Amino acid sequence: xxxxxxxxQPEHPPGQSVWPIGFAIGIACILVGLVISWWxxxxxxxxxxxxxxxxxxxxxxxxxxxxGAPPAEPAVPGPSGTARHHAAQPTSRSGFLSLATLALGGxxxxxxxxxxxxxxxxxxxxxxxxxxxDLGPLDLYPLNEWRIVxxxxxxxEGAVWNRTAYIRYNGPTKSGPSFTIIxxxxxxxxxxxxxxxLIQKSQSKEIQSVNLEPVRTxxxxxxxxxxxxxxxGAYDTEGNRTAGPPVRAxxxxxxxxxxxxLVLGTMYSVAHVDGTGKDxxxxxxxxxxxxxxxxxxxQIFYPFTPPS
Amino acid sequence: xxxxxxxxxxxxxxxxxxxxxxxxVPGDVNWFQTLGSATLxxxxxxxxxxxxxxxxxxxDPDAAYESxxxxxxxxxxxxxxRGMHRWGASLFIILxxxxxxxxxxxxxxxxxxxxxxxxxxxxxxxxxLEGFTGYLLPWDQTAYWATVVGINLNGTGPIVxxxxxxxxxxxxxxxxxxxxxxxxxxxxxxxxxxxxxISLHLYLVIRLGVxxxxxxxxxxxxxxxxxxxxxxxxxxxxxxxxxxxxGRA
Numbered sequence: 001x002x003x004x005x006x007x008x009q010p011e012h013p014p015g016q017s018v019w020p021i022g023f024a025i026g027i028a029c030i031l032v033g034l035v036i037s038w039w040x041x042x043x044x045x046x047x048x049x050x051x052x053x054x055x056x057x058x059x060x061x062x063x064x065x066x067x068g069a070p071p072a073e074p075a076v077p078g079p080s081g082t083a084r085h086h087a088a089q090p091t092s093r094s095g096f097l098s099l100a101t102l103a104l105g106g107x108x109x110x111x112x113x114x115x116x117x118x119x120x121x122x123x124x125x126x127x128x129x130x131x132x133x134d135l136g137p138l139d140l141y142p143l144n145e146w147r148i149v150x151x152x153x154x155x156x157e158g159a160v161w162n163r164t165a166y167i168r169y170n171g172p173t174k175s176g177p178s179f180t181i182i183x184x185x186x187x188x189x190x191x192x193x194x195x196x197x198l199i200q201k202s203q204s205k206e207i208q209s210v211n212l213e214p215v216r217t218x219x220x221x222x223x224x225x226x227x228x229x230x231x232x233g234a235y236d237t238e239g240n241r242t243a244g245p246p247v248r249a250x251x252x253x254x255x256x257x258x259x260x261x262l263v264l265g266t267m268y269s270v271a272h273v274d275g276t277g278k279d280x281x282x283x284x285x286x287x288x289x290x291x292x293x294x295x296x297x298x299q300i301f302y303p304f305t306p307p308s
Numbered sequence: 309x310x311x312x313x314x315x316x317x318x319x320x321x322x323x324x325x326x327x328x329x330x331x332x333v334p335g336d337v338n339w340f341q342t343l344g345s346a347t348l349x350x351x352x353x354x355x356x357x358x359x360x361x362x363x364x365x366x367x368d369p370d371a372a373y374e375s376x377x378x379x380x381x382x383x384x385x386x387x388x389x390r391g392m393h394r395w396g397a398s399l400f401i402i403l404x405x406x407x408x409x410x411x412x413x414x415x416x417x418x419x420x421x422x423x424x425x426x427x428x429x430x431x432x433x434x435x436x437l438e439g440f441t442g443y444l445l446p447w448d449q450t451a452y453w454a455t456v457v458g459i460n461l462n463g464t465g466p467i468v469x470x471x472x473x474x475x476x477x478x479x480x481x482x483x484x485x486x487x488x489x490x491x492x493x494x495x496x497x498x499x500x501x502x503x504x505x506i507s508l509h510l511y512l513v514i515r516l517g518v519x520x521x522x523x524x525x526x527x528x529x530x531x532x533x534x535x536x537x538x539x540x541x542x543x544x545x546x547x548x549x550x551x552x553x554x555g556r557a
Contacts, residue, residue, distance in 0.1 A: 035471075120489075121475055123478055123479050123485070124471065124474030124475050124477070124478065124479055124480070125471075125474070153481070154483070157483065157484060158369050158370055158484065159369075160369050160452075160482065160483055160484060160487075161481075161483065189456075189457045189460045189461060190456045190457055190459075190460040191453065191456070191457060192453075230457070288470070289460055289463040289464075289469075289470055289473055290460040290463065290464075291460055291461070291463060291464035292463060292464060292469065292470060301466035301467065301469075302466070302467075302469065302470060303467065304467070304470065304471070305470045306470055306471055306474040306480070307480075
């Protein structure tokens with residue numbers, strides 16, 4: 001027998017097999033289906049199981065639909081060129097029992113671990129229902145004046161839901177009052193963006209929303225833009241990026257006027273805003289996380305977003 | 309001694325400890341090779357101080373920060389335990405990197421220690437995750453914003469980024485659930501995984517033996533300075549050579 005200095009036993013390299021390709025396709029189907037639809041997951045799981053079974057049969061020397069003869073040349077030249085006994089042998093009772101024990105144990109293990117993992121990982125994929133946020137009567141927002149507004153995104157769950165938005169009333173339009181409502185979360189990595197202007201803390205007002213949550217408005221004058229203290233991102237008064245690492249404009253909130261009060265809707269991402277104030281043309285997108293491109297060639301990196 | 313004999317006869321543990329203490333190591337081992345034990349000690353300090361902190365910490369969003377203030381100001385030596393945990397975390401990561409660098413520069417990741425290196429890399433990742441999840445627990449401004457930015461960093465990765473950040477947050481926004489999730493990960497899942505991997509890491513170190521430093525004259529591969537040819541040169545790196553299946557026959 002051939003022998004290398006370390007005393008290798010002659011190796012049995014796995015037989016060449018095409019089934020891993022199908023297995024891989026099945027896994028890919030499962031992952032894609034997690035995003036798109038449960039039917040695709042089911043199909044992917046079926047493909048994975050079928051091809052996985054065929055692959056294992058190949059490896060154990062009982063290839064389905066083929067002879068048990070080894071290929072002419074091993075895929076990787078091994079240290080020993082000696083003959084391999086690769087003939088298919090009937091499964092012995094102990095072999096079958098050990099295989100069955102491992103398979104059953106694996107199945108039970110999977111049954112016990114996969115549901116908790118599923119429960120732990122599933123919340124991000126569920127639709128998050130957000131209720132509208134009341135921001136007080138319209139007279140809190142004088143014409144063409146910026147206000148820093150702090151509010152609670154979700155009522156009755158504490159200060160962790162505090163959010164800030166920069167709001168300016170632009171005047172009436174055909175379709176109702178026009179507001180510019182810009183989120184303070186930087187589009188680079190989510191740090192709180194600051195207004196470049198004079199903040200008049202002494203004129204800050206706090207009211208109660210209809211949900212009995214505090215809403216605080218603070219005037220800020222001579223606003224020339226916004227900038228982020230973390231990494232130096234800068235934006236203009238419409239939220240367009242003017243400098244620094246942010247990848248798009250600041251996110252905005254949808255809004256509605258309900259019984260003379262300003263009400264905040266869902267957040268959305270903005271690629272760019274042309275024009276200002278009432279005449280702003282906003283290129284809207286679904287809400288993306290900070291650092292994720294919504295336009296330009298880099299948007300191919302972010303084809304899917306979880307529901308928000 | 310009789311108690312030890314009693315224990316040994318009934319469990320074999322004394323023999324195991326003796327095997328560990330008196331195993332052979334090369335004569336020319338270097339002080340840098342103590343970095344692994346130093347990292348282990350740092351981890352043990354974190355585990356013990358963490359257990360003490362867990363007795364007083366409240367993982368509820370309304371009570372978390374207050375409980376930390378309570379630990380720091382009211383609990384006897386609470387300031388010391390909290391400080392050791394906070395600084396020990398940095399020490400753990402730094403020592404891990406030094407240990408990793410030492411292993412790399414000594415070539416101690418080569419055959420037959422590749423699996424040990426892989427386990428070490430996994431331990432590095434788990435250690436960093438421990439740091440990341442633990443950082444949120446004080447629930448103050450630093451904790452909150454550092455976690456926001458850290459999660460968003462993960463979110464910028466292509467294709468899976470948005471989902472990864474959603475999973476890390478436990479939803480679309482950091483909320484009360486995030487704190488509970490991170491507490492569970494920080495003190496249940498990750499320590500269990502780290503302890504399991506460290507045990508495997510140590511088992512492999514004991515089984516495979518300690519390497520000589522690269523400048524050693526008797527290192528694996530170089531011929532014996534003197535004498536007999538009864539051992540093949542390639543086995544010299546293995547201080548306790550374990551014959552493989554089939555041996556030499």
